[in-house]
Amino acid sequence: MTDRPLARSLGLTDDEVDRIEAVLERDPNHLELAMFSVMWSEHCSYKSSSIHLGRLPTEAPHVLVGPGEGAGIVDCGGGVALAVRIESHNHPSAIEPYQGAATGVGGILRDIFSMGARPIAVMDPLRFGPLDDPRSRWIAEGVVAGISGYGNAVGVPTVGGELQVDPCYAGNPLVNVLALGLLPVERLVLGRASGVGNLAVLLGSTTGRDGIGGVSVLASAGFSADEEVEAAKRPNVQVGDPFEEKRLIEACLELLERGLAVGVQDLGGAGLTCATSETASKGGAGMDVWVAAVPQREPGMLPVEVMTSESQERMLAIVTPDDLAAVLDLADRWDVRATVVGEVTGTGRLRILDRQAGEVLADVPAASLEEDKPQYARPRQPPADRADRLADDPARLPLPTDCGPDLLALLAHPSIADTTWVHRQYDSQLFLNTVVAPGADAAVLRLKAPGVPAADGSKGIALTTDGNGRWCSLDPRQGTAMVVVEAALNIATAGARPLCLVNNLNFGNPEHPEVMWQLSEAIDGMAEACLALDLPVVGGNVSLYNESQGRDIDPTPIVGVVGLIDELDVPPPAVELVEGGVLVLLGGRADRAASVAGSLWADHLHGHRSGQLSPLDLARAARLGRLLVELVADGLVFGAHDVSDGGLGVCLAELCIASGLGARVIEVADASTLFSEAGGRVVVCADGDGAAAGIARRALAAGVSHQILGTVEGASLAVEDLVSVPVLELDAAWRGALPSLLR
């Protein structure tokens, strides 16, 4: 008789227990229940989202590995491939900000180097509650310190990210992390256990009682109002050791370089259970695991603890008996612990034994943990107030006659303000690749890495992460499409062609039909935008149960987009203006009134979060992207910035601040148009009137609407009839905000 109360405490539903009994054709014991509970957790199984994820486009000729492996891999040409992945560590970071964020970095790096790729860049999109709230400040400071403390020491540069602030994240911050690595195409390895008699070698840290149930108790449930219950979750958070991880990186890359491993798998969520079952089932094999052989941090650990511990900095390598001595030697050179903890069998079963040839403690079909997992078609339903919200148009809001004060208020909003306070705590320069550093629309890196033969020519990559919960809460479908467009245009302003996209879908409780509707809509919006923009989705992560005290976060899909620059001989256009420059808006016109629905202006200055987003033309956005890449390659763009949070007003102000130059802009219809966040628009700075006219002609020919906005001149940002503020004043508001809030 299965112990149902125990199963429920592990996070399994009664239906899921029935399913386990059917798979095993008997009652599961405690250890087996625990193994199923972690593997079938929302975090590991995607049981609420998987039926929807299939609608995303994932294929392109250059995609070598799509979703479902440790990382997505694309071919950059010249024998070099790029691995990229994004993950979330939201719940651990809410409970223990430093370690939560630190281990988020560590975990994603293992996904990259387990595939043979040298990690060369990390990006961190972050969402916090208002920073005048002490708890949100504690979380923000701890998260940034954790990323800095771990990322810097592990020796991978953090080249960008985002910081956005909204009350919906106060109880449940978002800490997403994207990592990118490079590898020689021929070194590509997958986490596979094949070859009966091959050995499972556990590399790295010892196994302790930390992080037990991290994926089930922590990552697959929301936060309650009960402080004692929440404080009790702290031991579910793991503790990171970047020095162990650094040695593990070097040892594993050398292992793969020398061809000493059949397959390598990281130990992340669900620990040894996940690593052993996944490698065995993907390799079409079985595996025996010997619990007593696993190096343990403390005496008296139970098999169930050993099998579900999420202790950090561990990897599983599958090696042939002939190579074992070489593997142990190599590990010893890097002072990395290496222990044989099991072997590959031909049975298709994952068996947990107390020791080699000892008592069998668990015996399940290896593939069942993954393949028999439940999939839920959870009920979906638009929010009840949807029609009312769409109808409540912000056109009724009072528009200022002088937009200067509103512009200054937006520049000082933490979602817009200068993020130097954050990113100067990150090593952003290691490996001598960083051509455009954090704070720009996209990071730009040279395409090279230690141990990876240089690609032909002087290629580069552009990399960005973007998300916008405000847009998505109004309309998850179009809001998500706008996010994808923004990311695609960010890399296009750097002159990069789209290569691939990864996504982290941060949503609330999937048992709420409104949340499932948001998730489904967002996936459709992403699919439409990715198809229009030629962006294959090569990987993703779904983070659900982002709720606290019964309130779901705004739907916050975050995307990472990578682009390829064919010739990176000179730095691409930055967010800046040049003396004598002329400003051109591409992708829209400002002399026609546009809506402020979904804008930060409406939300921050009027508490208005309703109305209908300005329409988005995906085909035009795609044409704009291609046009930008051509204009940059032809050397016609001397500065560029996309129109996003804060609209055209903030875009122009940031261009002025970055260069210390003023601008005189004419023919902006009204204040609403100045702050509208209509998607798919970019402002570029041309080198004089003739060049601007040339860009306008090219835009016309490409079918991209455009408007010559004005000229770079004076020491103020002057928008005819709307704004006149000295650049120094804009600068002070923008630069002073975060340092005044954070320590």
Place this chain on the structure above:
Amino acid sequence: MAATVGIVVFPGSNCEHDVAEAVTRLGATARLVFHKETSLAGADAVVLPGGFAHGDALRPGAIARFSPVMAAVEAFAAEGGPVVGICNGFQVLCEAGLLPGALQKNRGLAFLCQEVELVTVSERSALTADVPSGTCLRVPINHFEGCYTAAPEVLAGLHERDQVVVRYADNPNGSAGDIAGVSNEAGNVVGLMPHPERASHELLGSEDGNVLLTALLKSAGRPAAALR
């Protein structure tokens, strides 16, 4: 003949490939020397690169000084060979007693990754030989423990004996006397917190670090006496 630069790799070092790339670009041969080795295998100059040797356990550099390779580095330094410690390498050289002073946590208690303006002071160190005093260089820093400190009499001695190699134009971390880098008395052992290799290519925003690395390559193979 091109100089061979031995670059020491401790577990936790992470700037070794960057230094190799920068000096190779200047015509030198780079050779990585693992910390468990006991010989520098014919290097003409030695660099201890940035990173977190031995995870900065206890204090930055505190464990690295006991790595087997350090005996060879000390012997090489004693013979007058040029040895440069960059960032974590500077911390290691201080812990090993090859350079005076120590590096404490930054004023402001935060990690700082940013470009700074350096001014060269000494014209005779292995890193600044023949570089006119007062030369301004834009080079990044990237550290948490970069606040240089030493006893007052030690600091006075550094200035008297021309051992201040580079100083900050605008002190970012609270270092005593704005000191960004120092040498030993002979001038052949130099430590500095800024990373010259990170300012070694036009795409990185500055090539000023090449001024220092070029001086190092010139010092390599030059008789030690010439540095004095």
